[in-house]
Amino acid sequence: MPANPSEDRVREIIADHVALEGPLLPIFHALQAEYGHVPQLAVPVIAEVLNLGRAEVHGVMSFYHDFRKEPAGKHVVKICRAEACQSVGGDAISERAMKLLGVDWHGTTKNGNVTLEPVFCLGLCACAPAAMVDGKVVGRVDAAKLDRILAEVGA
């Protein structure tokens, strides 16, 4: 993962997708794939190339929580905050995760290993409470399972 995004490289990535119909979201995805986040220096460049206002680019990007402004920790743990999970103990799991990691929602642990995020419904209501670890869903998360997950990601 390149550490310092350069404008030249950003332009290359944009150029690879500019011919698509509706290229904005694919560009965000490609940038995030390359850098782990969408570097802010890309916003005015995307606006220039796609002939949009940079406010619009920002508006679209900020609408999607999954497009990051800055790099996340090495691992991302998402805990479902939707109704079904809340009804079977999701709240307690969330609070436990925040306490153990010592961060608030969207925070990253001091060692840079874990970012904790809320998510609204993973479609796994039958196995609630649900979580997602680095893109993989985990069902029936209880305190013990949570502790195990956090230990694995090196919290």
Add this chain to the structure above:
Amino acid sequence: MKDFIIPDADYGTPASKSKEMVTLTVDGFPVTVPAGTSIMRAAKEAGISVPKLCATDSIDAFGSCRLCLVEIEGRAGTPASCTTPVAPGIVVHTQTGKLKTLRKGVMELYISDHPLDCLTCAANGDCELQDMAGAVGLRDVRYEAKETHFEARQNGEANPNWLPKDDSNPYFSYDPSKCIVCSRCVRACEEVQGTFALTIEGRGFDSRVSAGAIGDNFLSSDCVSCGACVQACPTATLSEKSLFEIGTPSHSVITTCAYCGVGCSFKAEMRGDELVRMVPYKNGKANRGHSCVKGRFAYGYASHKDRILNPMIRDKVSDPWKEVTWPEAMEFAAKRMGGIQAKYGKDSVGVITSSRCTNEETYLVQKLTRAVFGNNNTDTCARVCHSPTGYGLGQTFGTSAGTQDFDSVEETDVAVVIGANPAAGHPVFASRLKKRLRQGAKLIVIDPRRTEMVQSAHIKAEHHLALRPGTNVAVVTALAHVIVTEGLMDEEFIRTRCDWDEFQDYAEFVSDPRHSPESIAAYTGVPADELRKAARLYAGARNGSIYYGLGVTEHSQGSTTVIGIANLAMLTGNIGRPGVGVNPLRGQNNVQGSCDMGSFPHELPGYRHVKNDAVRDIFEKLWGVTISSEPGLRIPNMLDAAVEGTFKGLYCQGEDILQSDPDTHHVAAGLAAMECVIVHDLFLNETANYAHVFLPGSTFLEKDGTFTNAERRINRVRKVMAPKNGYADWEITQMLANAMEAGWTYTHPSQIMDEIAATTPSFANVSYELLETMGSVQWPCNEKSPEGTPLMHIDGFVRGKGKFIRTEYVATDEKTGPRFPLLLTTGRILSQYNVGAQTRRTANNVWHDQDVLEIHPHDAELRGIKEGDFVRLASRSGETTLKAEITDRVSPGVVYTTFHHPTTQANVVTTDFSDWATNCPEYKVTAVQVSPSNGPAEWQVEYDAQAEMARRILPAAE
């Protein structure tokens, strides 16, 4: 739309243009509206206001606030009336038990996250949220919000949802704590203005209005401060700062902006005689409710401390000014002018009329020289801008004005913009054009510079012909070459509407291979292929229109280019219907009017030559004097004659020739040689440094009159406060005339308009009564078209048959060479206006506090110039210094600057070459050299010293 005073009805959604009519029933009343109309609008037309927050009729329906719900018999649910179109026979109920409950619930939610500080809020009484709370009968709010956006601190801690007020824009503030996120501002910025500077960031409860991207505020974003968002905001979130300072207005007066030639209508909203704010007037036919940063906000010059309020005189320009009474000043001026005429002859004095003053004032100034001085020495600043338009369109079509109204742009399919940057010079027109482009119309830009029109958010010109300055005629002729040789012309139009023999002569001329795109590419710099494509696009358009500006006229061949443009329109049949035409974008508010009013030395009002006995007779009978049949002096001739010693006295109203006219050294020498220069202006302008009499002027807020805009529209200017200097400008001219025993007795400008109507056929039916009932009219307005003429040349040209004239390209004498290898071209910037006398005295300086020189990176590197360096800009005429801005907006070999600041004095550099037909100066082409510099040029130092000396005013005698 916030509309506190005399609210203009807000219909919620834009009008439908459909011809098909639909009848429905709203609350028991039958309503008939065009198909496609929203139920909300139909209800409003029946007099029924459906509660709403996110809808306003300047922007498309959005359907987000859920307050405008209605019930329709036979349909399920409660659709939003803003997004639901009418259908034949539907029965709509806007007020049922179910709807009342729903609306109250929605309002409770809104109010639960809104500060209830109405009494101390700037929008108190001017707030749609407040109105809607009343309209739905909100009495209590059941929700106790745990999280809010409006409390800076919650539970003793800083509230992360609270955002501080953004005061970065000098004229309005954005207070996120009052925002209901209705998106009206975002949509207005996109749909009305077309800048796309705003967005909604985040989603759900986190949704916030954001100017620009992360780290931006309103000032650093793309915002151009047009005020469309402020206009659209239903709450105090986006409000004028003046509203905070002064309070809500108590009454309003409809008037006309005094900046550019678009001529926007505004409501001057007043409290007592204090101007609270200028609000674009929805029913203004030029602007349709839109505005720009100048007209809406930059009126502070009217009360600026630099304004001179007492008349002043002095013997010599080296003396300090002495404040005197009006009668003393008039006596002094009359005596001097009379003395000069007695000594040097009656032709030794003259006047310059102002394109910023009203038609009535201009008419009086030219009358002063024709009836009182007894000569035709009158000229106006149109000389230095659009005189070639008058000549070129007069020759080809028969009238010296644009052919369309601004509404016409809504029907154009291909627009050609030549030598104009409407986004800077005519912003409200630019917004209207951009809107049409976003609907799919195509654009061709012919300009040496890559302007905002070539590419900006959501618009992109199909073709940009980046020609070398000075080669307009070659490019325009080559376009005609392609149209004629490829057989793309509209033969039927030419045969029926134009002179066929003249066309054949012209066709033979343009078909010559030397006019082909390939032949001219070498010296115009325009790729032949691109030019051919552009010609085909324009010729193939259903409706092709041409809009042009000073980049066309201010050349040694300005008139030829105007003729060439008229030829293009005739060749393609693009004349005489909506969506087409030839449209000069006139620079100043009343430059069209000042030309109409007989400001030129060879023309009496209505463009009638002074040699025409019948015309002189009309005026002679009315004025009781003999009018000279000899055309008088043009501005450059006046200055030449002054240097030679035959022209000694000048009355210059509302124009700063020293700063605005070319070759400043020559202008200064001419003025210095005169024995009486009377400057009539708001400020001690640069010309006043050489004046003997200073008559303080009045602003457009302080007088009645009319301005005529670029679409020939005569708009009323209305007095909203007493003149701070004591008199309106027309009264001052009358005092001067009467001091020279003219015996004028006008008591109101309407009488002057009556005189204009009585003497000038194209104004025959114009009167203040007509303007009162119609709002505005476009001349010709006479027996044939009693309510004015939005489109000209519909069934035939004014001159009869359209006239094709050959347009031979002759390179300007101003040529680059080893000493002066670059071409300088000049222009404008959005926030400043003309010589800046007004805008420099407003907060608009935050956007442009000095003129800069745009230079291509290649040319800069060759000269070792870095961004922001002071550079010396030298031509054969003179030199100045300014800061460099390195950009590829200009081509290599071309540099660009503006002339808004007197300290730069760009016109020290420009030459005195001028248009062959009209003497319009060649501002747009000067051969220059640019080199690094340490500080101001010698001229600037001397000039500053002279200006400082010349501006001294003696303290009033005890």
